[in-house]
Amino acid sequence: MGTALVYDEEMTKYKLLWVDPACKIEVPERLTVSYEALVKNGLCQRCVSIPAREATEAEILLVHSEEYLEGVKKTPYMTLEDLKEFTLQYGDVYFHPNIYHCAKLAVGSALQLCDSVMTGKVRNGMALVRPPGHHSMRSAASGFCVFNNVAIAARYAKQKYGVKRVLIVDWDVHHGQGVQYCFEDDPSVLYFSWHRYEHQKFWPNLRESDYDNVGKEDGAGFNINVPWNKVGMKNSDYLSVFFHLLLPVAYEFCPELVLVCAGFDSAIGDPEGEMCASPDIFAHLTHLLMNLAGGKLCAVLEGGYNLTSLPQSVCQTVQTLLGDPPTRLSDLGAPCESALESLQCVRSAHRQYWSCLRQAAGLPDSHVSAKRIRSAGGEGERTEVGEEEKSAEEQAWPEPPQRVSPPVRCALVLPGGEAPPDGCEQISSREELHPLMLTKLREHFQSELDNCSALASLPSLMTLVEKMEKNEIRNGLAVVHSVTMAMMCVLQHVGDAPSSRTLVVCVGGGSVGSHAREDGKTLTVQISSEDTEKPTGKFYVPVHLKKGCGDASGFMQALLGLLLPLGYQYNPDLVLLVQMPNAGVCGGVWQQLVGVLQGFAQGHVLVLMQEGEQARVGPTASTLLGDPAPPLEHPLQAPLPEDVEAVETLRSRLQSDWSLLQNTGESTA
Ligand SMILES: CC(O)(O)NCCCCN
Numbered sequence: 294m295g296t297a298l299v300y301d302e303e304m305t306k307y308k309l310l311w312v313d314p315a316c317k318i319e320v321p322e323r324l325t326v327s328y329e330a331l332v333k334n335g336l337c338q339r340c341v342s343i344p345a346r347e348a349t350e351a352e353i354l355l356v357h358s359e360e361y362l363e364g365v366k367k368t369p370y371m372t373l374e375d376l377k378e379f380t381l382q383y384g385d386v387y388f389h390p391n392i393y394h395c396a397k398l399a400v401g402s403a404l405q406l407c408d409s410v411m412t413g414k415v416r417n418g419m420a421l422v423r424p425p426g427h428h429s430m431r432s433a434a435s436g437f438c439v440f441n442n443v444a445i446a447a448r449y450a451k452q453k454y455g456v457k458r459v460l461i462v463d464w465d466v467h468h469g470q471g472v473q474y475c476f477e478d479d480p481s482v483l484y485f486s487w488h489r490y491e492h493q494k495f496w497p498n499l500r501e502s503d504y505d506n507v508g509k510e511d512g513a514g515f516n517i518n519v520p521w522n523k524v525g526m527k528n529s530d531y532l533s534v535f536f537h538l539l540l541p542v543a544y545e546f547c548p549e550l551v552l553v554c555a556g557f558d559s560a561i562g563d564p565e566g567e568m569c570a571s572p573d574i575f576a577h578l579t580h581l582l583m584n585l586a587g588g589k590l591c592a593v594l595e596g597g598y599n600l601t602s603l604p605q606s607v608c609q610t611v612q613t614l615l616g617d618p619p620t621r622l623s624d625l626g627a628p629c630e631s632a633l634e635s636l637q638c639v640r641s642a643h644r645q646y647w648s649c650l651r652q653a654a655g656l657p658d659s660h661v662s663a664k665r666i667r668s669a670g671g672e673g674e675r676t677e678v679g680e681e682e683k684s685a686e687e688q689a690w691p692e693p694p695q696r697v698s699p700p701v702r703c704a705l706v707l708p709g710g711e712a713p714p715d716g717c718e719q720i721s722s723r724e725e726l727h728p729l730m731l732t733k734l735r736e737h738f739q740s741e742l743d744n745c746s747a748l749a750s751l752p753s754l755m756t757l758v759e760k761m762e763k764n765e766i767r768n769g770l771a772v773v774h775s776v777t778m779a780m781m782c783v784l785q786h787v788g789d790a791p792s793s794r795t796l797v798v799c800v801g802g803g804s805v806g807s808h809a810r811e812d813g814k815t816l817t818v819q820i821s822s823e824d825t826e827k828p829t830g831k832f833y834v835p836v837h838l839k840k841g842c843g844d845a846s847g848f849m850q851a852l853l854g855l856l857l858p859l860g861y862q863y864n865p866d867l868v869l870l871v872q873m874p875n876a877g878v879c880g881g882v883w884q885q886l887v888g889v890l891q892g893f894a895q896g897h898v899l900v901l902m903q904e905g906e907q908a909r910v911g912p913t914a915s916t917l918l919g920d921p922a923p924p925l926e927h928p929l930q931a932p933l934p935e936d937v938e939a940v941e942t943l944r945s946r947l948q949s950d951w952s953l954l955q956n957t958g959e960s961t962a
């Protein structure tokens with residue numbers, strides 16, 4: 294299934310007709326440069342083009358009041374003076390004779406996108422619209438927004454398709470208060486927003502945008518606000534919030550549809566956000582959401598005012614929706630202190646609502662107020678004297694790297710005679726194993742080697758690895774006689790390259806061999822029910838789950854809160870995913886793992902399975918081919934206290950080496 298693109302140039306045909314410094318950044322070129330970039334990069338042509346349409350009045354009334362709609366309906370006939378007068382009643386927004394038409398098209402575009410995804414015409418998609426929507430309220434325009442495109446889409450999906458749970462992720466740098474007000478008492482819509490806040494000093498300066506606004510009545514827990522109290526947030530700040538807050542809660546919520554308020558003013562260079570995240574971060578944010586809701590994801594444009602980073606960010610998002618491998622993010626450092634404090638505040642505010650946050654450390658009140666007093670200008674934090682801070686527009690950043698898809702997406706090595714699933718290539722080579730390799734194997738596997746079939750698939754496996762290294766193949770799956778022998782072969786081969794880094798994920802117990810050396814060429818994370826005696830080193834992380842890999846919530850907690858941060862910070866060239874014999878991992882979680890791991894190493898994931906696991910070849914291959922993993926069962930049970938304890942113990946032991954594991958401020962570390 295494909296990716297939809299909804300765009301109509303009619304939505305470029307309104308603009309600011311008078312002087313208003315707050316609104317001058319919201320220009321028609323935002324849409325044209327974004328669309329042209331999609332065309333230039335050959336992405337538009339790969340999408341399924343879906344026409345925009347005007348929303349009906351009934352659809353607009355799903356969120357807005359009649360009196361508000363009646364007022365907006367009059368604007369096409371207003372004189373310039375009337376338009377100015379009408380605009381004065383709202384904040385940081387402007388009207389134009391054609392904006393009502395464009396606002397109906399913006400809502401209609403979001404609904405067309407919704408229809409295409411919900412009817413299965415496409416898997417996911419993006420709507421490039423203006424005016425944006427997330428600030429507009431039931432009876433008020435605000436922040437360049439006239440109708441709340443995404444809020445209407447959520448109500449529409451529930452009404453027309455009976456969707457029971459909708460997740461709205463708002464990565465725009467402003468708080469979508471309009472969305473919050475719409476759903477704050479509604480447990481069927483989980484609204485997540487991060488936003489520049491600076492302790493209420495940043496627009497829209499609302500007390501209710503802070504982290505303690507968790508929703509009301511039945512909706513308590515279903516509104517998540519992450520305030521950024523400083524500018525300059527970077528990729529690791531954004532990813533930390535995904536790993537330690539949004540993703541665990543999103544998996545527990547188990548949405549049937551994901552809507553994204555895709556504002557790109559949270560990217561570097563934007564005059565509104567003044568953040569420092571690179572445009573390709575959106576490739577990863579999109580990827581990390583794509584295995585939720587069976588892949589049903591609708592991204593609707595909100596803000597984004599730098600005409601260079603906006604189109605780059607739009608292309609990064611659409612390219613991931615199309616299934617292209619994300620870029621590799623380098624130098625991911627520790628999240629900054631301010632981000633950690635916000636993250637900890639939000640997690641503790643929500644710990645009573647979400648079992649995945651049960652271990653969230655509470656924040657001693659004294660800590661917050663003391664810190665707040667200090668940053669509010671007590672002794673203050675000395676700012677660097679010297680070079681003037683660069684303005685957002687003066688920021689420079691590298692063009693996102695090309696994201697090439699290898700000619701073959703997935704190749705398999707299967708025991709003799711088996712046919713590969715549709716879409717996969719099969720590799721079988723008759724070459725002999727390299728003598729040095731044989732010697733090495735003899736040292737470790739004397740007994741198995743007597744059985745000649747033990748070596749059968751290894752030459753083909755080495756061919757597969759070589760083709761991945763040459764980027765002829767993106768990912769692969771090998772069914773072998775002995776996974777530990779195969780693992781040693783692969784690591785021996787790739788280990789010869791000088792600066793290779795392989796992330797080894799072992800699912801299930803058993804010895805992972807001596808390769809788990811501390812030279813940094815491999816980082817091994819083993820998830821099993823065994824309380825292994827092997828000591829935890831920086832490059833060997835045994836995760837012990839009491840109920841083993843069959844426990845979905847324990848496994849997901851380890852995947853999202855430990856494996857993802859470790860993997861992103863390690864930034865491997867290859868991911869080796871090994872299903873150990875008798876791992877007992879449940880199918881749904883296994884496919885989530887296979888799906889999520891493709892965000893690393895430009896998608897170079899090699900899966901090893903032992904003969905006898907043939908049943909899992911099909912589902913694994915489909916996920917390697919880019920099909921979204923099926924949703925986990927809802928509700929996800931609470932993780933066992935012992936497993937929570939085990940993960941937290943690992944975190945506290947490893948976070949000095951792997952700072953992306955941090956999720957609390959330094960005062961309580
Ligand atoms: C859509 C949006 O969130 O980017 N609008 C921002 C309005 C800023 C007004 N000062």
Ligand SMILES: [Zn+2]
Pocket residue numbers: 465466467556558565595596597
């Ligand atoms: Zn914004």
